[in-house]
Amino acid sequence: MSDAPLVDPSIDPLSDPCTHAEQHLQEYLDGLLTTTVTATVEAHLATCAHCAQAYAFEQRFRSYVRFCCGGTGSETRCREEFREQLVRRCRDVGIT
16 A cells, blocks of 8 residues: 555645545545644535535435444444445346
8 A cells, every 4th residue: 555645735725626625525524634624625615516516425425325334333344234235226226
């Protein structure tokens, strides 16, 4: 696994706010950002429909994963339950 940072520090939130918000989206959802970066991401999400849609999708996806896992705290069990649900739903819609 690479030791390269997941976030490109050269991305300026003022000149490229969408890329900046996208790079921080998962950490934002997890509540792991500094107060300053959180405020920057929130301000961008409030004014950019595209990024707000991406954020809403990630929220729904995470909720779906939790639902598929039955709210369990077991990561292994959750992974297996999610995989089974995903395979079942793909079969239901004709994706194999």
